[in-house]
Amino acid sequence: MYVHLVGPSAEEAAQVVNSGKRRGVVVVVGVCEVSYSGRAAASLKAGRRLLLIKRDGTLLVHEAEKAQPKIWQPPGSSTAAYVEEGRLVVKSVRSRPFETVRVVFLSVDFVGVFDVGESELEFLGSERDVVEALTQAPWLIEEGLEVVGVEVPMDVGHVDILAKDRDGRYVVVEVKRDVATHEAVFQLARYVEIYRKKGLDVRGVLVAGDISSSALEYLRRYGLQFVKINPRELMAVTNKKASKLL
Amino acid sequence: MYVHLVGPSAEEAAQVVNSGKRRGVVVVVGVCEVSYSGRAAASLKAGRRLLLIKRDGTLLVHEAEKAQPKIWQPPGSSTAAYVEEGRLVVKSVRSRPFETVRVVFLSVDFVGVFDVGESELEFLGSERDVVEALTQAPWLIEEGLEVVGVEVPMDVGHVDILAKDRDGRYVVVEVKRDVATHEAVFQLARYVEIYRKKGLDVRGVLVAGDISSSALEYLRRYGLQFVKINPRELMAVTNKKASKLL
DNA sequence: TCATTGATCTCGTCA
DNA sequence: TGACGAGGTCAATGA
Numbered sequence: 001m002y003v004h005l006v007g008p009s010a011e012e013a014a015q016v017v018n019s020g021k022r023r024g025v026v027v028v029v030g031v032c033e034v035s036y037s038g039r040a041a042a043s044l045k046a047g048r049r050l051l052l053i054k055r056d057g058t059l060l061v062h063e064a065e066k067a068q069p070k071i072w073q074p075p076g077s078s079t080a081a082y083v084e085e086g087r088l089v090v091k092s093v094r095s096r097p098f099e100t101v102r103v104v105f106l107s108v109d110f111v112g113v114f115d116v117g118e119s120e121l122e123f124l125g126s127e128r129d130v131v132e133a134l135t136q137a138p139w140l141i142e143e144g145l146e147v148v149g150v151e152v153p154m155d156v157g158h159v160d161i162l163a164k165d166r167d168g169r170y171v172v173v174e175v176k177r178d179v180a181t182h183e184a185v186f187q188l189a190r191y192v193e194i195y196r197k198k199g200l201d202v203r204g205v206l207v208a209g210d211i212s213s214s215a216l217e218y219l220r221r222y223g224l225q226f227v228k229i230n231p232r233e234l235m236a237v238t239n240k241k242a243s244k245l246l
Numbered sequence: 247m248y249v250h251l252v253g254p255s256a257e258e259a260a261q262v263v264n265s266g267k268r269r270g271v272v273v274v275v276g277v278c279e280v281s282y283s284g285r286a287a288a289s290l291k292a293g294r295r296l297l298l299i300k301r302d303g304t305l306l307v308h309e310a311e312k313a314q315p316k317i318w319q320p321p322g323s324s325t326a327a328y329v330e331e332g333r334l335v336v337k338s339v340r341s342r343p344f345e346t347v348r349v350v351f352l353s354v355d356f357v358g359v360f361d362v363g364e365s366e367l368e369f370l371g372s373e374r375d376v377v378e379a380l381t382q383a384p385w386l387i388e389e390g391l392e393v394v395g396v397e398v399p400m401d402v403g404h405v406d407i408l409a410k411d412r413d414g415r416y417v418v419v420e421v422k423r424d425v426a427t428h429e430a431v432f433q434l435a436r437y438v439e440i441y442r443k444k445g446l447d448v449r450g451v452l453v454a455g456d457i458s459s460s461a462l463e464y465l466r467r468y469g470l471q472f473v474k475i476n477p478r479e480l481m482a483v484t485n486k487k488a489s490k491l492l
Numbered sequence: 493t494c495a496t497t498g499a500t501c502t503c504g505t506c507a
Numbered sequence: 508t509g510a511c512g513a514g515g516t517c518a519a520t521g522a
Contacts, residue, residue: 036500038500039500040500041500042500068499068501071500072500073500074500074501074502075502094500097500099500181495181496182496212494212495212496213494213495214495214496
């Protein structure tokens with residue numbers, strides 16, 4: 001399953017898009033006007049762009065720069081190609097919320113359908129992986145720490161790690177793989193406060209790769225602690241998959 | 247400037263990638279193994295995928311579904327294509343943080359360079375637009391409201407709108423274009439508290455398209471108010487661009 | 493450069 | 508389906 005046409009007619013292009021959209025990744029390059037209307041509204045004047053249409057309904061309108069598409073439609077949308085006044089039109093509709101993207105081609109340089117698959121990503125180093133590693137090696141947070149619970153549900157959200165220190169005092173641990181911001185501090189402060197209102201003797205520790213200056217300021221104000229980690233090293237030390245991926 | 251090759255040799259493909267990567271959008275389709283190493287690590291087993299390389303250094307590895315690339319490199323990265331053991335290898339390096347993506351092709355189905363441009367997006371309906379509209383028509387928040395300040399800087403972050411009500415009491419307005427979550431409520435509560443500590447008589451109003459149940463609960467607990475808006479209607483009523491885009 | 497926040501965020505997960 | 512939070516988030520903006 002693979003087809004491509006260079007400089008196709010609008011009719012030919014529409015046919016390739018419609019026959020390929022459920023089977024592979026459709027690529028269309030040409031001069032087009034694009035408009036989006038839904039919760040917000042946007043438009044692009046005539047210009048040469050690259051369209052990707054995926055079998056799950058995803059539509060991406062890419063330009064020459066940036067990682068993000070300028071206009072898009074998420075998975076689950078329905079795409080249709082047809083000819084209007086001699087021009088190729090690609091229309092994508094999403095139902096909830098109701099939103100449409102309309103691409104009108106003034107000229108089509110290229111249309112192709114490629115047999116692209118879907119596979120599993122092996123990944124190491126997510127916040128979940130960091131929490132897992134710290135659970136295996138809690139002494140990297142603090143000597144004598146003993147893990148009591150992981151991903152403990154709260155009123156809203158959840159505590160990453162709940163532990164007891166060498167003196168038997170509870171420790172709430174909030175983990176960020178990268179730079180912790182003031183939001184992380186507020187999050188931790190909320191959890192600590194909730195436990196204290198329940199009458200528990202608790203202190204809070206923020207474990208992260210780094211911390212922003214304002215976050216550090218709030219941290220001190222709230223009487224919380226910061227422990228710096230290197231997520232990559234942490235993975236190397238504690239994770240089996242590490243040898244394969246690092 | 248446009249070129250494409252079907253079933254090229256590794257040498258031919260490498261040459262097309264290297265000559266096109268600074269001039270247009272390079273598309274490569276083929277069976278490949280992909281690996282990412284940097285702050286985290288990831289890999290994809292052999293499978294057919296679509297690569298996009300942009301002139302600003304962006305690299306995207308797309309599969310058959312989802313809007314996001316499975317593996318990527320952001321703008322500013324450096325891409326190089328070469329032949330290793332008879333295979334096309336595309337390597338992308340980013341300096342800060344140091345991260346690499348390596349794509350090894352077992353076979354190349356297609357390689358092309360497309361002359362895609364970069365243009366300005368006309369957009370209406372961002373949170374900024376909503377704030378702007380509410381500043382023009384503050385009575386849509388509350389009868390008799392008078393705007394005192396917009397985007398007022400705080401210790402951390404800024405208040406969307408600061409106003410005075412008909413009784414001369416200060417009102418802190420936090421705006422969300424979509425569904426407001428508990429985070430928005432906490433944000434507003436912080437601002438209100440800061441003003442009160444300064445001795446001002448202040449109340450807080452959350453203006454959003456909707457509000458989550460838990461956010462509503464916290465809102466009431468903190469004694470804050472919620473005003474529901476329809477950002478689209480708001481645009482239609484107050485914005486000049488609206489007629490063009492909606 | 494860093495810090496902060498929005499985003500038509502997207503995506504997974506869990507109730 | 509909704510809610511919630513992570514993300515190698517990305518990208519724009521202001522300091």
